[in-house]
Amino acid sequence: MWHKLMRARKELVLNNNSYPGETFTEMDIISNLILMYIGGAEPVSDTLGFCLHDLAMNKYVQDKLREHIKEKREKHGGEFTNDYLMDLHYADMVLSETLRKHNGSITLLRIATKTYHVPDSTLVIKKGQKIIIPTYSIHRDPKYYTNPDVFDPERYSPEEKSKRPSGSDLLFGDGPRFCIGKRLAELEMKLGLSEIISKFEVLPCEKTENPVQLANAGGAIRPKYGIWLRLKPIVV
Ligand code: HEM
Numbered sequence: 405m406w407h408k409l410m411r412a413r414k415e416l417v418l419n420n421n422s423y424p425g426e427t428f429t430e431m432d433i434i435s436n437l438i439l440m441y442i443g444g445a446e447p448v449s450d451t452l453g454f455c456l457h458d459l460a461m462n463k464y465v466q467d468k469l470r471e472h473i474k475e476k477r478e479k480h481g482g483e484f485t486n487d488y489l490m491d492l493h494y495a496d497m498v499l500s501e502t503l504r505k506h507n508g509s510i511t512l513l514r515i516a517t518k519t520y521h522v523p524d525s526t527l528v529i530k531k532g533q534k535i536i537i538p539t540y541s542i543h544r545d546p547k548y549y550t551n552p553d554v555f556d557p558e559r560y561s562p563e564e565k566s567k568r569p570s571g572s573d574l575l576f577g578d579g580p581r582f583c584i585g586k587r588l589a590e591l592e593m594k595l596g597l598s599e600i601i602s603k604f605e606v607l608p609c610e611k612t613e614n615p616v617q618l619a620n621a622g623g624a625i626r627p628k629y630g631i632w633l634r635l636k637p638i639v640v
């Protein structure tokens with residue numbers, strides 16, 4: 405990805421003959437690089453940290469995930485292939501539930517491109533109006549998620565997901581500005597989970613907070629004091 409952006413700089417800024425209609429500045433390329441770096445690194449490591457914390461607090465889910473990983477590893481001959489990672493359905497459910505509870509991005513921001521009458525209501529969103537979509541609150545609304553503080557990956561089984569209206573799951577956003585790194589993030593997180601959960605039991609330690617205290621990080625949220633856990637090697 406870095407390589408592609410460096411190539412974009414070379415082709416679109418320094419030597420812009422290929423797309424005469426498009427003008428890109430050095431700043432466009434630099435800001436995209438920064439967005440890739442911030443958007444690509446921190447949400448993945450924060451989500452994995454929160455996920456391990458939830459697993460330490462929910463032993464039943466952790467054990468079920470470990471069994472699932474073991475079964476899928478055996479099925480795929482112990483290889484870390486794309487097929488193996490795509491087959492980790494329960495890990496997907498665990499990670500989605502982690503993101504529902506602890507998504508670093510707490511709102512989505514939009515500007516209306518045309519005037520829109522919200523169906524069955526008197527609400528009119530005018531063209532040009534700025535809109536804040538409160539994803540943190542939506543993901544914790546008991547109307548869609550009963551007992552929202554409870555960590556329950558079963559909410560993301562295909563049956564449960566199909567019961568919720570569209571727009572109630574905005575873990576990676578929605579529409580044309582949907583997160584471009586979703587698939588990469590999911591692969592990275594499943595690879596990390598698979599390695600850690602198959603080799604270690606994740607336990608709380610004396611420094612573990614529950615719930616984890618949060619800090620405002622420029623419109624996003626992050627663990628205020630980090631996430632502290634104990635990893636106990638699994639001896640087979
Ligand atoms: C757990 C990991 C991640 C989460 C929870 C996450 C979440 C999000 C969310 C909620 C948005 C806003 C989408 C919208 O407005 O509809 C977004 C946008 C974006 N994400 Fe991610 N993201 C993650 C990982 C990544 C990774 C790994 C990359 C890149 C390698 C990435 C790159 C981006 C970019 C470039 C945008 C802006 C897209 C646009 O405006 O068109 N993200 N992400």
